[in-house]
Amino acid sequence: MAIKDYIRERFFPHIWCPGCGHGMVLNGLLRAIEKIGLDKNEIVMVSGIGCSARISGYVDFHTLHSIHGRALSFATGIKMSRPELKLIVPMGDGDALAIGGNHFIHAARRNMDMTAIIINNRIYGMTGGQHSPLSGYGTMSATSPYSNIDNDFDVVELSVAAGASFVGRTTTYHTKQMTDILGQAIIHKGFSVVEIMSQCPTYFGRKNRLGSAIDMLEGFRKNTTPIGSKAKQKDPDLIERGIFVRKKMPEYCDEYDKIIKRAMKGN
Amino acid sequence: MNENLKFIQGNEFCVEAALYAGLDFYAGYPITPSTEILEHMAKRLPEIGGKFLQMEDEIASLCAIIGASLTGHKVMTATSGPGFSLMQEALGYAIMAEIPCVIVDVQRGGSSTGIPTHVGQGDVMQARWGTHGDHAIIVMTASNHQDVFAITVDAFNLAETYRTPVILLFDEVVGHMRERIFIPAKGEIPLVERLRTSVKKGVDFHPYLPREDGRLPISDFGEAHRYNVTGMVHDMWGFPSDNPKIAYGLVRHLVDKIENNTDKIARYKEYYLEDARTILISYGSAARSALHVVENRRSRGESLGLLELQTLWPFPYSLVQEKCADAKYVVVVEMNAGQVLQSVKICVDRPERVFLANRIDGVFITPTDIRNILRLIEGKGV
Amino acid sequence: MERHRLVFSGSGGQGIITAAVILAEAAVLYENLIAVQTQSYGAEARGGATRSDVIISDSAIYFPKVIQPNILVCLTQEAYNKFNPIIRPGGLLITDTRYVKTYMKVDAQQRELPMYQTVMDNIGTSIVFNMCMLGALIGITDLVKSESIINVLKTSIPSDFLEINQKALDLGIKMGNAYK
Numbered sequence: 001m002a003i004k005d006y007i008r009e010r011f012f013p014h015i016w017c018p019g020c021g022h023g024m025v026l027n028g029l030l031r032a033i034e035k036i037g038l039d040k041n042e043i044v045m046v047s048g049i050g051c052s053a054r055i056s057g058y059v060d061f062h063t064l065h066s067i068h069g070r071a072l073s074f075a076t077g078i079k080m081s082r083p084e085l086k087l088i089v090p091m092g093d094g095d096a097l098a099i100g101g102n103h104f105i106h107a108a109r110r111n112m113d114m115t116a117i118i119i120n121n122r123i124y125g126m127t128g129g130q131h132s133p134l135s136g137y138g139t140m141s142a143t144s145p146y147s148n149i150d151n152d153f154d155v156v157e158l159s160v161a162a163g164a165s166f167v168g169r170t171t172t173y174h175t176k177q178m179t180d181i182l183g184q185a186i187i188h189k190g191f192s193v194v195e196i197m198s199q200c201p202t203y204f205g206r207k208n209r210l211g212s213a214i215d216m217l218e219g220f221r222k223n224t225t226p227i228g229s230k231a232k233q234k235d236p237d238l239i240e241r242g243i244f245v246r247k248k249m250p251e252y253c254d255e256y257d258k259i260i261k262r263a264m265k266g267n
Numbered sequence: 268m269n270e271n272l273k274f275i276q277g278n279e280f281c282v283e284a285a286l287y288a289g290l291d292f293y294a295g296y297p298i299t300p301s302t303e304i305l306e307h308m309a310k311r312l313p314e315i316g317g318k319f320l321q322m323e324d325e326i327a328s329l330c331a332i333i334g335a336s337l338t339g340h341k342v343m344t345a346t347s348g349p350g351f352s353l354m355q356e357a358l359g360y361a362i363m364a365e366i367p368c369v370i371v372d373v374q375r376g377g378s379s380t381g382i383p384t385h386v387g388q389g390d391v392m393q394a395r396w397g398t399h400g401d402h403a404i405i406v407m408t409a410s411n412h413q414d415v416f417a418i419t420v421d422a423f424n425l426a427e428t429y430r431t432p433v434i435l436l437f438d439e440v441v442g443h444m445r446e447r448i449f450i451p452a453k454g455e456i457p458l459v460e461r462l463r464t465s466v467k468k469g470v471d472f473h474p475y476l477p478r479e480d481g482r483l484p485i486s487d488f489g490e491a492h493r494y495n496v497t498g499m500v501h502d503m504w505g506f507p508s509d510n511p512k513i514a515y516g517l518v519r520h521l522v523d524k525i526e527n528n529t530d531k532i533a534r535y536k537e538y539y540l541e542d543a544r545t546i547l548i549s550y551g552s553a554a555r556s557a558l559h560v561v562e563n564r565r566s567r568g569e570s571l572g573l574l575e576l577q578t579l580w581p582f583p584y585s586l587v588q589e590k591c592a593d594a595k596y597v598v599v600v601e602m603n604a605g606q607v608l609q610s611v612k613i614c615v616d617r618p619e620r621v622f623l624a625n626r627i628d629g630v631f632i633t634p635t636d637i638r639n640i641l642r643l644i645e646g647k648g649v
Numbered sequence: 650m651e652r653h654r655l656v657f658s659g660s661g662g663q664g665i666i667t668a669a670v671i672l673a674e675a676a677v678l679y680e681n682l683i684a685v686q687t688q689s690y691g692a693e694a695r696g697g698a699t700r701s702d703v704i705i706s707d708s709a710i711y712f713p714k715v716i717q718p719n720i721l722v723c724l725t726q727e728a729y730n731k732f733n734p735i736i737r738p739g740g741l742l743i744t745d746t747r748y749v750k751t752y753m754k755v756d757a758q759q760r761e762l763p764m765y766q767t768v769m770d771n772i773g774t775s776i777v778f779n780m781c782m783l784g785a786l787i788g789i790t791d792l793v794k795s796e797s798i799i800n801v802l803k804t805s806i807p808s809d810f811l812e813i814n815q816k817a818l819d820l821g822i823k824m825g826n827a828y829k
Binding site for chain 1: 292294310313314316318320322323324326327328330331332333334335336337338339340342356357360488489490491493494495496497498499504506507
Binding site for chain 2: 687
């Protein structure tokens with residue numbers, strides 16, 4: 001199937017700004033799905049609110065554009081009630097980790113089979129450039145006009161600590177790696193998290209003088225390195241990319257099936 | 268001993284009623300005085316192959332059941348005031364996206380954290396207007412266990428018929444009280460199943476194009492039709508739109524599908540209304556005290572009657588107006604500062620003849636409380 | 650039948666609510682009576698003041714709470730202090746000698762029974778204190794048959810505990826019969 005067959009052309013053009021990384025994530029995701037060969041009918045995409053959340057409208061799956069921060073809760077209900085469906089949940093950094101932070105850690109802890117994609121552009125784009133829990137200390141935004149004093153989360157460390165059984169990170173610059181990690185995350189049986197560092201030239205780039213979208217992409221190339229590389233040892237500030245955790249753990253729906261068996265036997 | 272004869276709490280009975288109605292998915296969070304519903308669901312659902320989830324909060328609970336409803340399941344969650352407050356955004360989502368679900372609010376005393384183990388009926392207006400924006404909603408209640416059962420099954424039927432959330436507004440007394448009840452035999456109460464689309468696979472399906480009768484056939488997630496569901500104002504494909512005509516049509520549809528059917532949705536019971544000079548209007552557990560007073564006074568030959576409302580929203584204005592047309596006095600009996608009182612005053616011919624007998628202190632309203640108000644109205648002094 | 654209005658009072662953990670439920674359930678399921686049981690309690694699962702109301706009748710019960718009980722059981726001093734004034738004139742007041750020191754003359758039959766002590770002497774565990782109390786109650790009043798209570802116990806408690814519960818019930822009944 002061609003990539004084009006996975007999208008709802010009727011609803012294009014999309015709403016994203018020129019240079020936005022979200023379209024690149026959509027592209028990488030569809031390539032991953034095509035490569036795995038999933039049927040469109042077995043995929044449910046659930047999103048929350050924000051620029052990233054609009055991805056769900058453009059893909060020809062069962063799509064639920066839900067409410068801010070709660071996409072994983074909706075996804076949990078869908079998956080639990082119909083475990084044969086594949087759940088993909090794209091979220092922005094604010095959506096997933098500020099308003100949705102509690103749902104995120106609990107979804108990770110539960111280890112229900114679904115893929116959470118955190119598209120990290122370090123800013124609230126839809127509302128006009130306010131700082132997010134991933135903006136980081138010292139950054140500028142519409143709500144940190146004198147510089148941000150909020151520390152940021154490390155998505156990978158947070159996910160690992162919360163119990164996610166698959167954790168990966170990549171960037172919009174590394175498109176091949178993006179497709180590869182997303183594919184592996186989707187195949188993984190359990191709760192998988194993929195952080196994709198993405199550019200928002202309109203707000204984060206402009207407020208922090210990072211230049212054009214291309215300059216920002218170039219930044220991802222320069223500031224990241226594969227996990228365990230020599231470069232990391234020389235420069236600890238480099239951000240590592242790759243798959244950090246992949247472990248076999250009991251999956252929630254499978255475990256619940258055992259509960260049903262026990263309950264039906266009357267013990 | 269009759270196997271269907273039970274002596275259990277209202278909360279537990281509500282669980283049995285939900286299962287009778289076809290519920291097979293529940294998500295919730297512990298909160299007094301509704302927790303028994305969560306506990307019984309945890310035990311009962313897996314026994315019938317259903318699914319139970321204890322979520323991280325009430326927001327996630329409602330979101331999870333909305334998700335499960337989309338895959339074709341009958342779903343419910345239960346909570347009390349603080350949890351119900353947290354659910355308001357997702358409640359609005361279910362209304363906008365027209366996803367059937369049942370939400371039980373076992374009301375406690377007071378606002379905020381209030382008095383968790385005591386009774387109150389202060390969530391009537393929250394159930395109506397708690398979520399933002401123009402919308403209509405169905406809110407039902409009951410005063411005894413047999414009615415808890417019937418109304419709970421009804422709530423599922425109405426949720427499916429109108430593709431909307433239905434709120435069951437119970438209270439601590441109904442929830443925790445134990446009384447004698449019979450579980451109706453299978454088939455005794457008819458069940459409404461979800462109306463599914465007849466549009467064939469491969470043919471363009473318009474998930475948000477209502478039929479002429481206002482009903483909206485659905486296609487379950489995972490089935491042949493793939494479409495978008497959103498809380499934004501949306502067109503017939505479920506895609507976000509800011510077209511004023513579409514926005515107008517959608518809001519009208521959401522309100523009209525319920526308010527134009529107020530007569531069909533109205534459930535109530537009446538006692539001695541034919542010749543009643545004074546009519547008590549009550550609902551939920553408070554109606555038990557009201558009925559106690561009515562039966563007592565009737566046995567002494569006084570012309571007192573009771574209208575027990577079981578549908579609080581859409582408010583049955585014309586029903587109340589008609590029933591109260593010949594009454595000299597109307598007394599609304601409730602455990603809040605007068606939330607149903609306002610609706611009654613709007614619709615009766617002489618609002619100055621409408622009085623309130625209430626309690627707002629977490630104590631269950633007694634027949635004496637009501638008698639005292641009646642004596643004051645009659646000019647007898649307490 | 651005359652309408653019976655009962656208030657059971659004591660502290661959380663004494664099994665007050667359980668006893669009230671068992672009595673009402675026995676009346677409904679095995680004696681074809683109508684009963685309503687409610688309770689009021691605080692936030693504490695153990696140690697707080699607890700009260701459970703039961704009404705047993707052969708006609709419909711609307712108002713489910715008891716204002717003036719004709720049978721009042723108090724298993725703590727606090728409960729006695731709080732509730733002894735509400736008893737219906739001519740009613741029955743049951744207290745436990747170990748926990749309650751009565752000081753008021755009420756217009757009721759006052760039965761101060763060594764229920765706790767009897768349970769400890771004969772069974773050695775306080776977990777069936779509530780069953781002894783229930784036994785004393787039906788021993789005095791014949792409210793329901795002991796078989797009805799036992800039928801409820803059979804379906805509501807683990808079978809390992811059935812025997813001591815039954816024993817406590819019998820001890821209570823014997824104690825109560827003395828005051829019939």
